[in-house]
Amino acid sequence: MKPPDFFISCDWGTSNFRVSAVDRATLGLISSIKSSEGVKARFRKFEAGQGMPRADFFLSYLLEQIGKLDVPHLKNTVIVGSGMLSSSIGMKELPYADMPFSFSGQELLKERFELPNGNHMVLISGVKTPNDVMRGEEVQAIGIAEQLPDTGKGVLILPGTHSKHIYFNNGRFERFTTFMTGELYEVIGTHSILAPSLQQADWDDVYEDVFMEGVKKGLANTAIASLFSIRANSLLNKASPINNSFFLSGLLIGSELASLVDKNEKIYLGATGIQRKLYMLALKYISAIDDLLCFNTTDMQHALFAGQLKILKTYV
Known part of the structure; x- marks a missing residue:
């Protein structure tokens, strides 16, 4: 057959x-x-x-x-x-x-x-x-590599439970760093004293200011000192749990991206859904638009399959 x-x-x-x-x-x-x-x-x-x-x-x-x-x-x-x-x-x-x-x-x-x-x-x-x-992420990376430049360098960001920043140069992935951004968000929102002050919700542009407030504090490396303010704002200022949740997202994403500030790196973002929206907001704050490319949802849905097919073709 x-x-x-x-x-x-x-x-x-x-x-x-x-x-x-x-x-x-x-x-x-x-x-x-x-x-x-x-x-x-x-x-x-x-x-x-x-x-x-x-x-x-x-x-x-x-x-x-x-x-x-x-x-x-x-x-x-x-x-x-x-x-x-x-x-x-x-x-x-x-x-x-x-x-x-x-x-x-x-x-x-x-x-x-x-x-x-x-x-x-x-x-x-x-x-x-x-x-x-x-x-896993390495297979996504080789799958999306068709859309990365063969010459020059940059960083591919793959957000997730354990976000990856994969640096490439002239057709080779050279190094990477893992950030526990997604897992920290889950642990803080589920098991910490801050959990009752947090509530996840679908994105709306009304949350952009509070999200970016968190991003700026994260970029300034003040995330640890800012975490307890979520509980304080909830108790003293009756801050919305949804606002608190997007502030926390901003803190963690800002902390993750702090290492990219003033590095003049070409940044390629591979994300879908709400992660795509949040990371783009934060990246546009620290990077010139000409140095930033975000792959579309279809590209990322195909990235794993494309990477696996590349490996398969080495056998058949």
Whole structure:
């Protein structure tokens, strides 16, 4: 039987799972399944004792979800797995590749193996520096690299739970820094004394001033000293929990971006949804518009698929 015109993309993160059938020619999404069965939760179930090897335990769930995809057939398909799937708590641990790596991603470590049903899987590892690691974002980076300049340098910002600033020069990603921006927002908003003073809400332009107030304090490296003012403003000035929430976002994003001030770096932002709006507001404050490019939502939705397909093409 002729191999299908699609491949299976598996993006298995710490907290979430997504498997998709992706058109090879257009990177269009054919069918997708999502769940909250992240690698962390799956590994905990494995540790509880399931009577099968770890790789088989992860694979059983993966194949079960793939079977739910709305595709004509699954014969001769290839699954490309990235993210935490190759971590120490994933399906099979692969060592990190070293920085730097080229836009092609050829230096990334990967392993191909046959599955019990006769299909094949390509597992992609992460990358490391002497003091930082990432798994997953490197695949997004090589996927979006088609739209980065082959000559010259800049920084690719990928916001998220653990935001990445990936610096590139002349077609190679050279170094990166991780910022725990998203996780800090969640921890503060869920477990700290500030939690009752915070309320998430959809974006509205009326929140821009309070958000930018937080950004400016974060850029000035006064975030730690400013955090408790959220509770004080709530108690003394009856500040809106929604306003407080956007102020907190500004503090954390401003702190993350402080290292870019006066660096004259070309900045490329890869974000969707509210993160796209917030990071653009903050970046426009510190960077000339000619030095700033924000990829559109479609670009970022395709970035993971494009990166995985680049890796797949090294095998087939």
